[in-house]
Amino acid sequence: MSAPSTNTPSIEKERVSTFVSITRVMLTGFMRDRTALFFTLAMPLIFLLLFGVLTKNAGTSHVKIAEVGQVAVLDSMPGDSRTELEKAVTITKYDDESVALQKVKKGDLDGLVEQGPNGQVVLRFSMSDQVKAGAVQTIVNSVVQQANQAASGQQPKFTLAPSQVEDNSLKAIQYLTPGLLGYAVATGAVFGTSLTLVNWRKRRVLRRLRLAPVSIGSVVAARVAVSVVVAFVQTAIFLVVATMPFFGLKLTGNWWLVLPLVVCATIAFMSIGFLTGAIAKTEEAASGISQIILLPMSFLGGAFIPIDNAPHWLQTVSRALPMRYLVTSAQSVLSKGGGVMDVLPAMGGLLAFAALFTAISWRFFSWDDA
Amino acid sequence: MTAAISADGIRKRYGDVQAVDGVSLTVETGEFHGILGPNGAGKTTTLEILEGIREPDEGRIELLGMAPWPRNAKLLPRIGVQFQASAFFVKLTARETIRTFASFYGVGPKRADAMLERVGLADSASVLTDKMSGGQAQRLSIACALAHDPELVFLDEPTTGLDPQARRNLWDLLRDINAEGRTVVLTTHYLDEAEVLCDRVSVMDHGKVLKTGAPAALVREIDDTVRVSVESGQLGVEAARELFAAAGAEIANLDDNGVSLAVSTRGPGPVLSVLAEQNALRGLEVRGATLEDVFLQLTGREYRA
Ligand SMILES: Nc1ncnc2c1ncn2[C@@H]1O[C@H](COP(=O)(O)OP(=O)(O)O)[C@@H](O)[C@H]1O
Ligand SMILES: [Mg+2]
Numbered sequence: 069m070s071a072p073s074t075n076t077p078s079i080e081k082e083r084v085s086t087f088v089s090i091t092r093v094m095l096t097g098f099m100r101d102r103t104a105l106f107f108t109l110a111m112p113l114i115f116l117l118l119f120g121v122l123t124k125n126a127g128t129s130h131v132k133i134a135e136v137g138q139v140a141v142l143d144s145m146p147g148d149s150r151t152e153l154e155k156a157v158t159i160t161k162y163d164d165e166s167v168a169l170q171k172v173k174k175g176d177l178d179g180l181v182e183q184g185p186n187g188q189v190v191l192r193f194s195m196s197d198q199v200k201a202g203a204v205q206t207i208v209n210s211v212v213q214q215a216n217q218a219a220s221g222q223q224p225k226f227t228l229a230p231s232q233v234e235d236n237s238l239k240a241i242q243y244l245t246p247g248l249l250g251y252a253v254a255t256g257a258v259f260g261t262s263l264t265l266v267n268w269r270k271r272r273v274l275r276r277l278r279l280a281p282v283s284i285g286s287v288v289a290a291r292v293a294v295s296v297v298v299a300f301v302q303t304a305i306f307l308v309v310a311t312m313p314f315f316g317l318k319l320t321g322n323w324w325l326v327l328p329l330v331v332c333a334t335i336a337f338m339s340i341g342f343l344t345g346a347i348a349k350t351e352e353a354a355s356g357i358s359q360i361i362l363l364p365m366s367f368l369g370g371a372f373i374p375i376d377n378a379p380h381w382l383q384t385v386s387r388a389l390p391m392r393y394l395v396t397s398a399q400s401v402l403s404k405g406g407g408v409m410d411v412l413p414a415m416g417g418l419l420a421f422a423a424l425f426t427a428i429s430w431r432f433f434s435w436d437d438a
Numbered sequence: 439m440t441a442a443i444s445a446d447g448i449r450k451r452y453g454d455v456q457a458v459d460g461v462s463l464t465v466e467t468g469e470f471h472g473i474l475g476p477n478g479a480g481k482t483t484t485l486e487i488l489e490g491i492r493e494p495d496e497g498r499i500e501l502l503g504m505a506p507w508p509r510n511a512k513l514l515p516r517i518g519v520q521f522q523a524s525a526f527f528v529k530l531t532a533r534e535t536i537r538t539f540a541s542f543y544g545v546g547p548k549r550a551d552a553m554l555e556r557v558g559l560a561d562s563a564s565v566l567t568d569k570m571s572g573g574q575a576q577r578l579s580i581a582c583a584l585a586h587d588p589e590l591v592f593l594d595e596p597t598t599g600l601d602p603q604a605r606r607n608l609w610d611l612l613r614d615i616n617a618e619g620r621t622v623v624l625t626t627h628y629l630d631e632a633e634v635l636c637d638r639v640s641v642m643d644h645g646k647v648l649k650t651g652a653p654a655a656l657v658r659e660i661d662d663t664v665r666v667s668v669e670s671g672q673l674g675v676e677a678a679r680e681l682f683a684a685a686g687a688e689i690a691n692l693d694d695n696g697v698s699l700a701v702s703t704r705g706p707g708p709v710l711s712v713l714a715e716q717n718a719l720r721g722l723e724v725r726g727a728t729l730e731d732v733f734l735q736l737t738g739r740e741y742r743a
Binding site: 081082085086088089090092093096097100101267268271272273275276277278279280281282435436 | 489490491509511514515517519521523524525526527528529530534537538539541542543544
């Protein structure tokens with residue numbers, strides 16, 4: 069036997085070694101947990117791929133119109149103007165008006181243009197897709213304007229530049245990436261924290277830790293470190309996928325600001341996980357409660373669909389949710405040229421949220437089941 | 439030598455249940471102390487209070503000269519604890535588990551692995567803890583409690599649920615741990631275990647310590663009591679009581695549990711002659727006292743784990 073030890077290592081060294089080994093335990097547990105891997109890494113990525121493909125052309129102004137018979141303004145366009153126009157519009161010639169009209173009604177075409185009496189240009193469109201309806205009107209209108217100006221012999225004040233319409237509107241991938249990233253980060257942080265807490269309490273690990281000379285600080289720090297690592301992996305995967313030419317996300321200058329933003333958001337979401345884990349007695353309950361919080365928060369926070377057009381009161385509700393701050397600010401810095409001032413207030417808000425929720429959760433926390 | 443543990447008047451109540459009802463206990467340094475009692479006697483609660491993970495409602499406790507509650511970081515490296523149910527991280531192997539626990543105390547992987555080998559788990563080092571048998575899990579728990587070389591070790595029913603061979607192997611390990619100079623406090627509901635392992639036993643029931651002493655001394659106190667038993671159904675309890683009294687036999691206890699009629703007595707002679715006269719000797723057994731009789735005498739009822 070070696071004599072009972074009397075040489076206690078320095079507290080500092082012990083903290084570091086505790087932090088390192090608990091971090092390792094949590095990471096190992098995560099990597100060996102297929103369910104956790106699926107829900108935190110695979111599923112958000114599948115969402116991104118799926119939504120990305122489905123909405124690939126949404127949000128752009130590419131419209132399809134029918135030219136019924138001969139329409140002078142279209143036929144007489146100079147070659148290069150016509151080429152410019154066809155970047156935004158696909159024009160198909162139809163001889164029979166009723167066939168074309170039928171297609172507009174069914175939504176196969178966005179509108180039809182025909183030559184009316186007295187040089188009138190008649191545009192008929194369906195209002196089923198308001199964005200496209202607007203685009204059709206704008207484009208046809210500008211074509212007619214241009215033709216008028218050309219006919220009056222004046223130098224055109226405006227020329228049709230359909231590409232501008234496209235750039236100003238938000239491409240789907242530009243809101244999908246930050247939105248679904250927000251959902252992914254929230255899933256990882258909420259579930260990671262909540263399930264670790266419940267599992268460790270239920271399996272008496274928390275109580276065993278209390279009997280070891282480890283500080284709560286190093287355990288909490290380890291959990292934060294692991295959640296941040298997971299969130300960074302999610303961010304990396306998302307950015308790599310979204311910037312592939314197929315999806316075509318173009319990062320703007322300060323995109324890296326998304327990293328400190330994700331750290332703060334992770335801490336905020338962890339505080340939600342802390343609350344659900346402190347309240348729930350079983351893993352099933354913890355998952356259920358977390359999901360009940362996570363899904364509405366994601367919808368209201370704009371993770372799945374932009375909420376700019378949502379009713380005013382919903383927007384107010386969303387301002388109380390950490391998801392909104394992450395999604396909005398990430399959108400801004402990733403692809404809309406946002407800078408430090410676009411993320412700093414959000415980061416402050418996220419940390420304040422975390423402090424509040426941690427304080428609330430602490431009241432429900434217990435080391436032991438009984 | 440100062441006592442490793444001294445506890446005085448500990449009480450703990452859970453709602454309507456008085457789980458621990460005024461326990462006082464002294465454990466000397468180097469002692470192997472057993473807390474013996476049936477399920478629900480309050481052993482685990484007592485142990486948890488001594489370890490410092492549960493606050494007593496009342497009572498004063500000193501462990502190695504320090505108070506265990508509130509959590510005392512100076513004390514923690516000097517004690518080792520094994521819970522009644524294992525406390526392992528999910529999805530880790532045995533080796534990863536003990537190395538992790540060891541690291542909390544600044545103990546390196548080499549020593550952790552050596553401890554694993556010592557409890558006979560070297561071959562199962564790469565097995566996930568969820569996949570281990572009951573005996574393996576108990577041994578790993580004990581190894582984790584010992585990795586940092588504590589002076590004082592608490593073990594809560596370490597052999598419950600093990601097969602006889604595994605139990606015996608564990609006994610050898612526990613004896614060695616104690617022989618190295620560590621103080622060991624162990625709870626058990628096995629009488630034979632307490633008798634074989636412990637220097638002293640505290641017999642517990644209903645939250646109270648009924649008696650404390652060396653197993654041999656406890657038995658010796660009722661030493662002259664002999665237990666005579668025969669098969670049930672040959673003689674009624676009341677009839678037997680009258681006959682024994684008439685024959686002048688001094689009876690400490692008499693009962694019939696439906697299987698056997700058992701008599702504890704200081705004078706087996708008259709008892710045996712009465713049973714012979716009544717032709718009620720089928721299944722006759724006569725034996726000296728054990729801890730079971732101690733419990734019986736202390737509580738007035740049969741010991742049932
Ligand atoms: N956390 C608890 N909450 C409520 N009752 C408890 C709790 N722990 C133990 N008890 C009760 O206290 C009594 C003593 O339990 P325990 O100390 O576990 O006994 P033992 O370990 O001897 O089996 C039992 O009646 C048990 O049901
Ligand atoms: Mg118990």
